[in-house]
Amino acid sequence: MYEFKFSRPATVRQAANLLAKTEDAKLIAGGHTLVPVMKQRLARPAQLIDLSKVEGLDTIEMKGRSLVIGAMARHASVANSAIVKANIPSLANLASMIGDPAVRHMGTIGGSLANNDPTADYPAAVMALDATVVTNKRKLKPEEFFQGLFTTALAPDEIITRVQFPVPKKAAYIKFRNQASRYALVGVFVAKRPSEVRVAVTGAGGDGVFRVPQFEEALKKRFSPKSLDGLTVSADGLNSDLHGSAEYRAHLIGVIARRAVEAANA
Amino acid sequence: MAKVSITVNGTVHSANIDPRTLLVQFLRENLRLTGTHVGCDTSQCGACVVHVNGKAVKSCTTLTVMADGADVLTIEGLAADGAPLHPMQEAFRENHGLQCGFCTPGMIMTAVDLVNRKGHDLDDHTIREELEGNLCRCTGYHNIVKSIAAGAKAMAKPA
Numbered sequence: 229m230y231e232f233k234f235s236r237p238a239t240v241r242q243a244a245n246l247l248a249k250t251e252d253a254k255l256i257a258g259g260h261t262l263v264p265v266m267k268q269r270l271a272r273p274a275q276l277i278d279l280s281k282v283e284g285l286d287t288i289e290m291k292g293r294s295l296v297i298g299a300m301a302r303h304a305s306v307a308n309s310a311i312v313k314a315n316i317p318s319l320a321n322l323a324s325m326i327g328d329p330a331v332r333h334m335g336t337i338g339g340s341l342a343n344n345d346p347t348a349d350y351p352a353a354v355m356a357l358d359a360t361v362v363t364n365k366r367k368l369k370p371e372e373f374f375q376g377l378f379t380t381a382l383a384p385d386e387i388i389t390r391v392q393f394p395v396p397k398k399a400a401y402i403k404f405r406n407q408a409s410r411y412a413l414v415g416v417f418v419a420k421r422p423s424e425v426r427v428a429v430t431g432a433g434g435d436g437v438f439r440v441p442q443f444e445e446a447l448k449k450r451f452s453p454k455s456l457d458g459l460t461v462s463a464d465g466l467n468s469d470l471h472g473s474a475e476y477r478a479h480l481i482g483v484i485a486r487r488a489v490e491a492a493n494a
Numbered sequence: 495m496a497k498v499s500i501t502v503n504g505t506v507h508s509a510n511i512d513p514r515t516l517l518v519q520f521l522r523e524n525l526r527l528t529g530t531h532v533g534c535d536t537s538q539c540g541a542c543v544v545h546v547n548g549k550a551v552k553s554c555t556t557l558t559v560m561a562d563g564a565d566v567l568t569i570e571g572l573a574a575d576g577a578p579l580h581p582m583q584e585a586f587r588e589n590h591g592l593q594c595g596f597c598t599p600g601m602i603m604t605a606v607d608l609v610n611r612k613g614h615d616l617d618d619h620t621i622r623e624e625l626e627g628n629l630c631r632c633t634g635y636h637n638i639v640k641s642i643a644a645g646a647k648a649m650a651k652p653a
């Protein structure tokens with residue numbers, strides 16, 4: 229690891245000021261992506277700004293028809309939250325499948341979204357539920373927020389403060405794990421919303437999370453696994469690596485999407 | 495440098511450290527608590543698991559400065575020197591839950607955290623799922639699972 233300075237602001241404003249005025253400063257939330265990356269010397273921040281003591285960033289609450297989760301909510305808190313389980317159980321279930329128990333005690337939703345790993349789980353939920361990512365500066369819809377591989381719309385001095393998830397009618401997330409890393413080889417989040425159906429895929433796309441319009445249209449007519457019969461996903465642009473070819477991933481998307489619809493209907 | 499004050503196994507330690515110091519380095523090198531091991535150093539194996547404010551975390555992936563002000567429990571803190579072993583340690587001994595013992599401190603700290611969260615009556619499936627982040631190169635896990643089930647039950651009995 230290269231040298232860095234460390235600071236621990238108490239408010240979002242202080243954190244934003246530090247971030248804006250220090251060259252090469254970086255936020256640190258759970259550190260469970262950033263610390264490994266720094267250990268490998270793939271990142272060299274001059275200063276780390278720790279969000280863990282910032283007041284009010286880890287609340288989980290219902291506001292109107294939306295479930296609002298603070299950026300610093302740990303995966304374990306989301307997985308075990310009675311509010312999340314009661315309103316969007318598929319989201320609690322997704323959080324319970326991230327990494328292992330120790331990772332879930334540290335990793336946060338804000339860190340996961342800001343990182344936008346193409347195999348991360350939360351991006352699928354944000355995309356399928358049409359959640360709003362709220363920062364210290366603005367509100368971003370998923371299509372604006374996610375900008376491709378490890379890339380988001382966040383400005384260098386922008387901080388995610390919370391994520392607003394509109395409550396769907398039905399939803400489910402199914403994750404097909406990479407046997408070694410346990411990240412998603414293919415993960416599919418399906419959501420039946422009042423006005424539309426969304427199918428979001430993580431793990432497979434070369435550019436990160438994406439939607440499958442042909443599945444969405446078919447499921448809008450009838451929300452049943454049968455509606456997906458005969459429909460396929462093209463392997464173009466999908467990841468191909470030692471864990472699975474693009475064709476394999478394309479096939480898996482269909483299989484996992486059917487399972488997700490089945491789970492949402494159960 | 496950064497000032498930290500951390501309670502480890504009940505004793506407050508204040509130090510001036512390089513912010514790069516990983517929690518596991520602080521425990522092993524500054525405090526000489528070498529029961530916490532480094533197996534992989536890449537967040538996979540769980541040999542470095544300790545409790546921070548009552549929760550299992552991988553100390554190779556946590557900066558010491560992130561634990562400033564926290565209460566840390568390591569394998570050395572489970573039972574005092576010379577005192578009888580903690581019920582989970584005793585269960586690993588009884589059930590042949592270790593061979594070389596390298597993974598054992600992390601296994602035991604993970605197991606105690608599991609009992610704290612999920613109680614004393616743990617089925618094999620739950621235990622295996624919860625051991626997702628702990629690797630053992632020797633035992634084949636069977637006896638570790640047995641040890642944890644027995645240790646969980648033993649922890650329910652008044653000491």
Ligand SMILES: Cc1cc2nc3c(=O)[nH]c(=O)nc-3n(C[C@H](O)[C@H](O)[C@H](O)COP(=O)(O)OP(=O)(O)OC[C@H]3O[C@@H](n4cnc5c(N)ncnc54)[C@H](O)[C@@H]3O)c2cc1C
Pocket residue numbers: 254255256257258259260261262263279299300325326327328331334335336337338339340341342343347348349350382386387388389410411412537538555
């Ligand atoms: C062994 C292991 C297994 C894992 N398995 C999975 C898995 O199965 N699925 C999965 O999805 N993830 C997995 N992860 C990743 C884990 O969920 C990470 O914790 C998460 O991706 C990053 O969250 P963090 O809070 O640790 O962020 P950090 O590492 O602290 O930060 C990550 C990045 O986000 C930025 N950032 C953090 N918070 C904010 C904010 N509020 N606003 C703006 N920028 C911010 C940081 O500057 C940094 O660039 C795994 C990690 C490990 C170590």
Ligand code: FES
Pocket residue numbers: 531532533534535536537538539540541542543552553554555
């Ligand atoms: S040494 Fe920390 S997880 Fe392996």
Ligand code: FES
Pocket residue numbers: 591592593594595596597598629630631632633
């Ligand atoms: S007993 Fe040797 S690694 Fe587990």
